[in-house]
């Protein structure tokens with residue numbers, strides 16, 4: 453095992469749905485190439501005549517349905533995942549013969565839908581999700597780069613090397629070591645996470661807080677857009693959005709507990725539907741599970757009126773759970789099934805609500821463990837390969853389980869809690885590795901097979 457050196461902002465990323473590997477990673481690749489073209493000498497730019505994009509592996513197989521082509525094009529137009537307007541991709545009608553004018557610096561370069569090749573032929577790359585982007589000139593290739601979307605919105609390329617990063621001030625590999633560090637240094641969980649983030653990234657506290665506030669704002673925006681949008685989601689299923697209906701129903705409910713529960717579901721549906729529509733969300737920890745934490749955040753902000761600073765600290769604390777799961781198991785449906793996506797999101801959300809409500813770290817850990825424990829074994833089986841069924845409803849169930857896990861943990865004595873978070877993560881890892889490939893994001897098993 454190795455010490456966790458991931459940054460908070462590598463786990464919580466802003467970008468377009470519906471799939472971090474198929475949309476956020478490719479948009480980053482397009483944006484990187486846009487910048488490289490802008491750095492070419494003017495006399496080379498002046499010879500640019502065309503751009504081609506070659507997609508391989510699962511990007512070629514399911515990229516059309518996931519909007520990979522539009523995400524790359526937006527990147528080539530100079531849009532990065534963090535700064536892309538929420539509905540920019542909606543206006544990007546990309547058909548085979550649609551003509552665009554891209555830019556290599558100041559030089560206009562023609563581009564058509566047919567310049568994106570989905571089935572790019574023989575495959576001999578180290579990663580399944582590979583893209584090659586090429587700028588051609590009158591006399592041949594000017595610039596070419598081979599990119600790999602390696603999951604969770606992380607991007608690598610041929611010759612990529614891990615960038616230098618600082619050493620965490622309070623190193624840990626798992627929950628047990630984390631709790632020991634807190635005890636030894638008399639730190640609260642958010643204080644330890646903040647100190648580590650500063651050491652790993654070199655950012656100061658004000659900048660970390662600014663970025664956290666932006667993450668929270670984007671989460672809340674995705675919920676607000678979702679509860680005020682009706683209609684059908686894109687794709688062949690013809691699935692109708694439901695968040696707006698749930699939101700309106702919640703307003704009319706008299707019984708407090710029922711009302712809060714329906715609000716919570718409405719919020720989770722809202723962000724998950726926005727993700728399915730290809731709009732901007734936060735990977736928390738993935739695009740598919742982008743509704744769980746925003747639902748809990750919206751509940752705490754708008755119904756329990758908790759201040760932004762409290763949510764910020766609780767979010768920071770919840771990321772520790774995501775780090776531990778990512779480090780010792782996985783947060784990818786392709787590796788361990790949906791337990792790694794909705795399960796981990798629910799576990800993080802349970803820790804968040806516990807921390808925000810003033811519970812100690814023991815209750816937060818118990819809540820996180822309970823939420824994860826009751827997602828163990830959950831497969832990844834998106835119907836027709838779209839992040840809609842069962843994904844959207846699963847976000848609501850994940851949020852409800854998170855809240856319930858906290859309620860249960862709050863009332864228990866620590867000695868009653870037999871299974872620790874590390875054990876639940878280990879069980880998730882073993883269960884995930886035992887899952888047949890059909891149940892790991894291939895859309896060949898479970899609901900995907902039956903529907």
Ligand code: SF4
Pocket residue numbers: 740741784785789790791793794831832833834839840842843846893
């Ligand atoms: S079913 Fe698969 S695609 Fe859908 S949320 Fe779960 S892990 Fe993600």
